[in-house]
Each structure stands twice: as structure tokens, then as C-alpha cells.
Amino acid sequence: MNLDVGAVSGPGRLAAPGEGITTDELALAARNHGLPLEALHYDVTPAGLHYLLTHFDIPAVDAATWRLGVHGRVGSPLAFDLEALRAWPRTTVRVTIECAGNGRARLEPRPVSQPWLVEAVGTAEWTGVPLHTILTEARVDPAAVEVVFTGADHGVERGVEQDYQRSLPLAEAMREEVLLAYEMNGMALPPQHGYPLRLVVPGWYGMAHVKWVRDIAVVDVPFDGFQQAVAYRLRQNADEPGEPVTRMAARALLIPPGFPDFMSRTRVVHPGPVLLEGRAWSGLAPVEHVEVSVDGGDTWAPAVVEGAGEHRWAWRRWTFIWQATVGRYTLSARAADAEGRTQPLTQAWNRGGFGNNEVQLVPVVCFE
Amino acid sequence: MNLDVGAVSGPGRLAAPGEGITTDELALAARNHGLPLEALHYDVTPAGLHYLLTHFDIPAVDAATWRLGVHGRVGSPLAFDLEALRAWPRTTVRVTIECAGNGRARLEPRPVSQPWLVEAVGTAEWTGVPLHTILTEARVDPAAVEVVFTGADHGVERGVEQDYQRSLPLAEAMREEVLLAYEMNGMALPPQHGYPLRLVVPGWYGMAHVKWVRDIAVVDVPFDGFQQAVAYRLRQNADEPGEPVTRMAARALLIPPGFPDFMSRTRVVHPGPVLLEGRAWSGLAPVEHVEVSVDGGDTWAPAVVEGAGEHRWAWRRWTFIWQATVGRYTLSARAADAEGRTQPLTQAWNRGGFGNNEVQLVPVVCFE
Numbered sequence: 001m002n003l004d005v006g007a008v009s010g011p012g013r014l015a016a017p018g019e020g021i022t023t024d025e026l027a028l029a030a031r032n033h034g035l036p037l038e039a040l041h042y043d044v045t046p047a048g049l050h051y052l053l054t055h056f057d058i059p060a061v062d063a064a065t066w067r068l069g070v071h072g073r074v075g076s077p078l079a080f081d082l083e084a085l086r087a088w089p090r091t092t093v094r095v096t097i098e099c100a101g102n103g104r105a106r107l108e109p110r111p112v113s114q115p116w117l118v119e120a121v122g123t124a125e126w127t128g129v130p131l132h133t134i135l136t137e138a139r140v141d142p143a144a145v146e147v148v149f150t151g152a153d154h155g156v157e158r159g160v161e162q163d164y165q166r167s168l169p170l171a172e173a174m175r176e177e178v179l180l181a182y183e184m185n186g187m188a189l190p191p192q193h194g195y196p197l198r199l200v201v202p203g204w205y206g207m208a209h210v211k212w213v214r215d216i217a218v219v220d221v222p223f224d225g226f227q228q229a230v231a232y233r234l235r236q237n238a239d240e241p242g243e244p245v246t247r248m249a250a251r252a253l254l255i256p257p258g259f260p261d262f263m264s265r266t267r268v269v270h271p272g273p274v275l276l277e278g279r280a281w282s283g284l285a286p287v288e289h290v291e292v293s294v295d296g297g298d299t300w301a302p303a304v305v306e307g308a309g310e311h312r313w314a315w316r317r318w319t320f321i322w323q324a325t326v327g328r329y330t331l332s333a334r335a336a337d338a339e340g341r342t343q344p345l346t347q348a349w350n351r352g353g354f355g356n357n358e359v360q361l362v363p364v365v366c367f368e
Numbered sequence: 369m370n371l372d373v374g375a376v377s378g379p380g381r382l383a384a385p386g387e388g389i390t391t392d393e394l395a396l397a398a399r400n401h402g403l404p405l406e407a408l409h410y411d412v413t414p415a416g417l418h419y420l421l422t423h424f425d426i427p428a429v430d431a432a433t434w435r436l437g438v439h440g441r442v443g444s445p446l447a448f449d450l451e452a453l454r455a456w457p458r459t460t461v462r463v464t465i466e467c468a469g470n471g472r473a474r475l476e477p478r479p480v481s482q483p484w485l486v487e488a489v490g491t492a493e494w495t496g497v498p499l500h501t502i503l504t505e506a507r508v509d510p511a512a513v514e515v516v517f518t519g520a521d522h523g524v525e526r527g528v529e530q531d532y533q534r535s536l537p538l539a540e541a542m543r544e545e546v547l548l549a550y551e552m553n554g555m556a557l558p559p560q561h562g563y564p565l566r567l568v569v570p571g572w573y574g575m576a577h578v579k580w581v582r583d584i585a586v587v588d589v590p591f592d593g594f595q596q597a598v599a600y601r602l603r604q605n606a607d608e609p610g611e612p613v614t615r616m617a618a619r620a621l622l623i624p625p626g627f628p629d630f631m632s633r634t635r636v637v638h639p640g641p642v643l644l645e646g647r648a649w650s651g652l653a654p655v656e657h658v659e660v661s662v663d664g665g666d667t668w669a670p671a672v673v674e675g676a677g678e679h680r681w682a683w684r685r686w687t688f689i690w691q692a693t694v695g696r697y698t699l700s701a702r703a704a705d706a707e708g709r710t711q712p713l714t715q716a717w718n719r720g721g722f723g724n725n726e727v728q729l730v731p732v733v734c735f736e
Contacts, residue, residue, distance in 0.1 A: 031487070
């Protein structure tokens with residue numbers, strides 16, 4: 001027998017017209033999970049409700065033997081154990097992180113991968129060492145262009161055996177709010193969120209926030225690893241290089257009001273004033289406005305958006321009072337950022353299903 | 369328009385032959401989640417990795433105004449706030465809980481509901497007040513037959529608007545290890561696991577462990593609410609009363625060894641000794657033996673089972689050294705309990721997809 005990684009792994013593909021969610025996609029959906037939308041209630045997402053996407057397995061890292069190396073185009077290569085890293089000045093940043101593949105399962109044709117509907121988001125208080133202080137200590141060479149982060153997670157994806165690796169342009173890596181985080185919501189990182197150390201890159205989609213970081217390499221040529229050059233590209237066809245996926249597009253989500261049916265998740269409300277509330281965020285310019293529609297996007301009315309100027313990298317709460325009367329409705333919210341970007345009613349398609357910010361549709365029935 | 373709960377909710381149904389997972393099932397899979405199987409590594413499941421199944425929404429209960437009432441066929445009705453309940457003597461029990469619908473998505477025909485594959489399980493240290501001390505204080509009437517627990521979660525299921533409610537026979541409710549728990553792994557319950565109070569019924573499938581408990585009624589006739597008499601019954605046809613779902617059948621799961629392919633989850637190992645490990649549990653008699661197969665269940669060899677006599681209501685760790693050689697394999701483990709019950713290679717079907725303990729199949733490829 002002549003076996004290799006090709007025996008476990010195929011190329012990416014698109015679902016056939018009408019093809020239901022496959023067992024492979026379901027296995028990913030059963031492992032990973034979104035934010036149950038009622039958890040948009042919390043400013044900071046409680047442990048276990050934050051969305052989670054793990055490419056390979058969650059490593060069980062032993063903090064006693066874990067080490068972080070910083071090397072490459074630097075004047076002073078560094079190495080840390082966890083205790084040494086925790087001795088550096090720390091900071092805490094509240095950050096909303098959304099999976100770059102959020103909304104993928106609603107695309108037509110559907111890219112076959114983790115089948116997110118709309119819920120792959122969460123907000124946490126991340127505490128750790130600003131990355132720029134470590135890079136400054138290491139004395140980055142003027143020839144450096146990117147910083148490559150390697151996680152302890154290992155596997156195969158589309159035929160390529162790999163450690164999970166991603167890079168950041170040097171200017172992004174030096175932003176003051178980029179962290180090497182060892183706490184989430186005031187506790188040690190849970191295993192699934194990167195224990196003992198993860199990268200947090202405020203404003204960027206989740207793929208940039210490398211978990212279980214064990215190695216940082218400063219490089220003088222752009223990184224061309226799988227997760228940088230093959231996956232996480234915006235492209236129409238498999239054979240084009242595409243554009244990199246970077247920052248989160250503006251998005252608003254609403255908490256489905258009233259109460260649900262178990263299977264259809266359709267909501268029931270009774271006539272009268274109904275408080276609609278949710279969250280809105282953007283990784284580009286700050287969110288400034290949120291509008292609400294109760295007719296599937298035909299007409300829109302402004303919501304009240306809270307928290308101006310606070311927590312730039314976290315979602316903002318918004319509210320809207322809906323005077324509900326008997327009938328069937330489709331509720332939506334849409335965010336607009338300070339540079340006028342907003343959300344489409346119909347998502348432009350790309351082959352990876354990345355960067356989706358189509359408006360959410362919440363079916364509601366109102367009766368006495 | 370003449371609208372009612374029928375506008376949001378239909379009857380239960382079976383998937384058509386070849387029908388893929390529907391968007392409704394996917395929406396449940398995206399909200400709820402299983403235990404990523406590598407998390408079988410931990411004796412006690414870290415927060416956020418324990419399986420989670422919420423019928424309706426996760427309530428955001430305000431502990432300051434929350435009250436627990438105990439009433440019905442009792443001599444002394446009681447009411448507690450959280451502080452009063454925490455003043456009672458507490459105990460901690462390590463308990464494995466598995467969803468009654470685990471394995472449902474592999475049945476043919478597939479009951480359309482939460483589409484679990486095999487991962488709906490977890491183990492936690494639950495701390496709280498033994499239920500029997502509260503019932504004793506309330507002086508249960510000799511005519512009492514059951515105890516009904518009502519949660520704060522509300523919704524519609526198959527056309528029935530309801531608070532989530534389940535009952536226990538009085539003898540089960542009086543077992544010393546049945547708890548009203550307010551801590552999970554030494555911390556306040558997370559919202560999604562029942563904050564501020566949940567029932568824990570060691571040995572039973574998850575539907576019995578009522579979350580967000582706010583009311584306990586002692587009754588003198590068997591409870592016939594939806595989750596007792598309609599859902600969670602073992603039946604072949606929709607119109608038969610069926611048998612109640614109660615205790616967990618014996619089951620072993622193994623941690624898929626080596627490393628995975630992202631999409632297929634097929635595993636890669638290299639030739640040589642491979643440590644296979646996992647967990648086994650049963651809600652009936654204790655697990656005594658675990659066997660491993662590397663050929664899809666044709667032949668079996670005994671594993672070493674740890675922790676005899678410890679933590680009766682939690683899973684037991686087991687290990688097995690597999691001498692892997694180049695080839696393709698299907699790995700399985702199966703548990704046997706002290707009364708000789710074991711696991712089938714092909715699951716007997718029931719309409720709700722409950723009580724499944726079919727042996728797990730883990731595809732592995734071994735190459736140099």
C-alpha cells in the first residue's frame with residue numbers, strides 16, 4: 001500500500017445544487033459552535049458561549065514545558081516560559097472576534113467547510129503582553145516585512161500537512177492593541193481558546209488570532225504558508241491567487257425576540273411594544289449607525305446605538321422599540337461604519353465563503 | 369390573520385431517504401455543541417467543552433430576584449433565594465452527562481432534531497444541596513409519587529407552548545447523590561448550564577437534569593407534561609405511548625489518535641506504538657470492561673480501565689497500546705457494565721433517536 005496525506009484529504013469543493021449539509025460538515029458543526037444569539041445580551045461573552053473554530057485538534061499544552069521563541073530578522077532572539085511572559089507589563093483589551101467564514105452555509109453554491117449560519121462571533125476581555133513590547137525588545141531588523149506566528153495545533157488541510165501558521169504585516173503586528181494574551185475574561189485561557197498563549201489582533205477576522213502560539217518568526221519576505229496563501233483568500237475561482245482576508249466587515253446582529261420554536265427557531269411575540277436589541281461591530285472604521293427593518297429589508301428605521309467612544313474593538317449595543325401587531329414578520333438589523341460602509345441584503349459570493357456580512361433575517365410570528 | 373403556535377411549529381418527522389441535514393438541523397448544531405473528542409483527555413471537562421443542548425433560549429436569570437418554590441404534596445411548602453439555598457450543607461459529585469439523543473444523526477431514517485453524531489457528553493464536578501434534604505425539610509406527603517421540576521426556559525415544541533418541565537419518581541428524587549447544583553467545576557454555573565440552579569440526576573440522560581430550576585412541585589399522579597409523556601419516549605411509531613427514556617446505556621469513546629484532516633476528520637498516525645485512550649460510562653451498572661477493535665469491530669482486545677471504585681457517576685479512563693503498521697483502519701471501543709450489558713455494532717432504531725450506544729468508528733490511516 002502506498003499511503004500519504006492524500007489518503008485523508010481532498011481539495012476544496014462547492015456543494016452541488018440542492019445538496020444538503022454533508023456528514024463531514026455536520027461533524028465540524030458538532031465540534032465547533034457559534035454564539036447562541038440570545039447571548040448577545042452580554043457585553044462580554046461568558047466562557048463557553050463565545051464562538052469557537054478549531055482547524056485541527058485542541059492541543060493539551062503543558063504550561064510547565066511550554067516555551068515561546070522569538071527569532072528570525074531580529075537583533076536579540078528571545079525565549080520565554082509562561083512565568084517570564086507574565087512578568088511583563090500587561091494590558092487588557094475588549095475585543096469582538098468573528099470567524100471569517102461566518103454566513104458561509106447560506107451561500108449558493110455553498111463552499112463545503114465549517115457551515116456557519118450567522119452566529120460565529122463573540123466578545124471577550126483579553127489580557128496579556130502587547131506584542132510590540134516583545135518585538136521591540138527583540139530589536140526587529142529594518143529589513144523585516146512580516147511576523148509569522150506558529151501554533152501548537154497540527155493537521156492536514158487540502159492535502160497539506162502543517163502546523164497552523166499565519167503572518168501579520170509588521171505595521172499590524174506593531175499596533176499597540178495587538179496582544180499575546182494569556183487570560184480571557186480574567187481567567188487563564190481555556191484550552192479551546194489557546195491555552196497558554198494566543199495572539200489577539202483587534203479588528204481582524206478570527207483566523208489571524210493564532211491560538212496555542214509557540215513560535216514567532218520575523219521574516220523579510222511575505223509568508224506563503226497554507227493558511228495565508230491558499231486558505232483565507234477572497235477569490236472566485238480555485239486557480240486565482242485572490243486577495244487576503246483581513247479585517248471584519250461591518251455587521252449587526254439582533255437577539256431573536258420573544259420565545260422560539262425548538263425545531264424551526266421561529267419566534268413568537270405578543271402584540272405591544274417589543275424591545276429589540278443586539279450588537280454591531282466593524283474591524284474597519286467604527287460602527288456609527290444601526291438600522292432595523294421588520295419587513296425583510298424593504299424599509300429601515302434608526303436604532304439607538306450605545307457606547308460611543310468606548311471599547312473601540314468591541315461590539316456596540318443597540319436597541320429599538322418595535323410596536324408589534326398580529327402578523328408575520330422578518331426582522332433585520334444593519335450596521336453602518338464611520339466611512340459609510342454598510343451591509344448587503346444579498347451577499348456577493350466568493351469561493352471560500354469569507355467576509356460575509358449579509359443582513360440577518362429573523363422570522364417572527366405575532367399573535368394574541 | 370388567525371395565527372397561533374401552529375404557525376411556528378410542526379410535528380416531529382423523519383428525514384426522507386438520502387435527505388441531507390436540513391437548515392433547521394444545522395441551526396441547532398450551530399447553537400448547541402458536543403465535546404470535541406480530544407477533550408476526553410480531561411478527567412473533568414473544562415468550561416465550554418462540555419456538551420450543551422438547550423431546547424429553547426438560554427435565560428438570562430437575575431440571581432437577585434430569582435426564587436425557588438417547593439410546594440404541592442408537602443407538609444411545609446418552602447421558598448428560597450440563592451443565598452438561603454447556599455446556606456444549606458453542600459456536597460460535590462463528579463457526574464458524566466450524555467444527551468439522550470446522542471448518535472441520532474447516524475440513524476436511518478434520521479429523526480429530524482438536534483443532529484448529534486457521537487460527541488454529546490461531558491463530565492463536571494457539580495456542587496449544591498442534596499435534593500433529599502430539601503424534600504425532607506418540606507415533609508413530603510405519603511401520597512406523593514413524583515417530583516416535577518420547572519425551568520425558566522420557555523418555548524414551543526411540536527405545537528405545545530411550555531416551560532421546560534420534567535419529573536422524577538420520588539425514589540429517584542430521594543437518592544442521596546441527586547443535587548440542586550449552583551456550581552460547576554468550582555465556579556458559579558455558567559448561564560448555559562443552568563445559572564443560578566440546576567438539577568443533577570447522576571446516571572440519567574441529560575433531559576432529566578433540568579436547568580434554570582425555579583419551581584419544584586411534589587405530585588400524587590404521574591406527570592404528563594410534553595417533555596415527559598410526548599418527547600423522550602422510546603417508540604417505533606408516533607402514535608404509541610412508548611417507554612420513558614431514563615438512564616444512560618453503557619458507552620465507550622476513544623480520542624481519535626494522531627492528527628486530523630480538517631474536513632474529513634480522518635486521522636493520520638505513523639507506524640509504531642500508538643496510545644489509544646478514552647472514557648467509558650454507564651448509568652445502569654458500573655462500567656467494568658472496555659475492549660478495543662482496530663478492524664471495525666471484527667476482533668476485540670481488552671483495554672486497561674482505570675479508577676475502579678472512584679467516582680461512580682463519572683466516566684472511567686481506559687488505555688490501550690496499538691502497534692500501528694502501514695494501512696487503513698477503523699478504530700472502535702466498547703464498554704461492558706457489571707451486569708454484562710455492552711454496545712451494539714448496529715443501533716436498534718427508535719423514532720426519537722434516543723438511548724443510542726452504537727460503537728464509535730474512527731477512520732485512521734497509518735503511513736511512514
